[in-house]
Amino acid sequence: MIVRAIGNPNPVPCGFVVKNAPKTLAYTRYVLDAGMRGDLLALKVALAPCVIGYAEIATRLASRPDAHAATNPYRVWIAEYAGAPYQEVAAKARAHLEGLADLYATPAREAELIVIFKEATRLEADFWEMGWRAGQRVE
Numbered sequence: 001m002i003v004r005a006i007g008n009p010n011p012v013p014c015g016f017v018v019k020n021a022p023k024t025l026a027y028t029r030y031v032l033d034a035g036m037r038g039d040l041l042a043l044k045v046a047l048a049p050c051v052i053g054y055a056e057i058a059t060r061l062a063s064r065p066d067a068h069a070a071t072n073p074y075r076v077w078i079a080e081y082a083g084a085p086y087q088e089v090a091a092k093a094r095a096h097l098e099g100l101a102d103l104y105a106t107p108a109r110e111a112e113l114i115v116i117f118k119e120a121t122r123l124e125a126d127f128w129e130m131g132w133r134a135g136q137r138v139e
Contacts, residue, residue, distance in 0.1 A: 021130060023130040024130070027123040027124060027127045030046065030119060030120060030123050031047055031120065034116050034120070039104065041097075041104045041113070042113070045097070045113050045116045047093070048093070048097060048117060048120070050124055051089070051093045052090050052093055054081045055086060057081070058078050058082035059082050059087070061074070061082070062078050062079075062082035101113075
């Protein structure tokens, strides 16, 4: 959903996430609210754990020996987000965020932006946790 919004022409949907699940909605609403009550910088800070974080995580996972093994349920996700097209999207997002920060971040706003980033990161982690738990079998 967010990946499609930032311009990835072939997004891999989060196959482990249930649409309209509470964690999905919580994160999405938080990002939208951050943009609505703040400015473009606040929105980009709220998106950073997803947009930039996915690129960082995928790059690290791609270096693992079993990353592209047929038995790895995350191999398609890793390939998509570690691939050059998404890495370019993330690099542009990072550069745009840094440019906005250079223009609009002040010492007075620093605490606000840190709170936004921390909460967005927590919600993103909850989003992943939900997907991971959905894939587990209860016996």
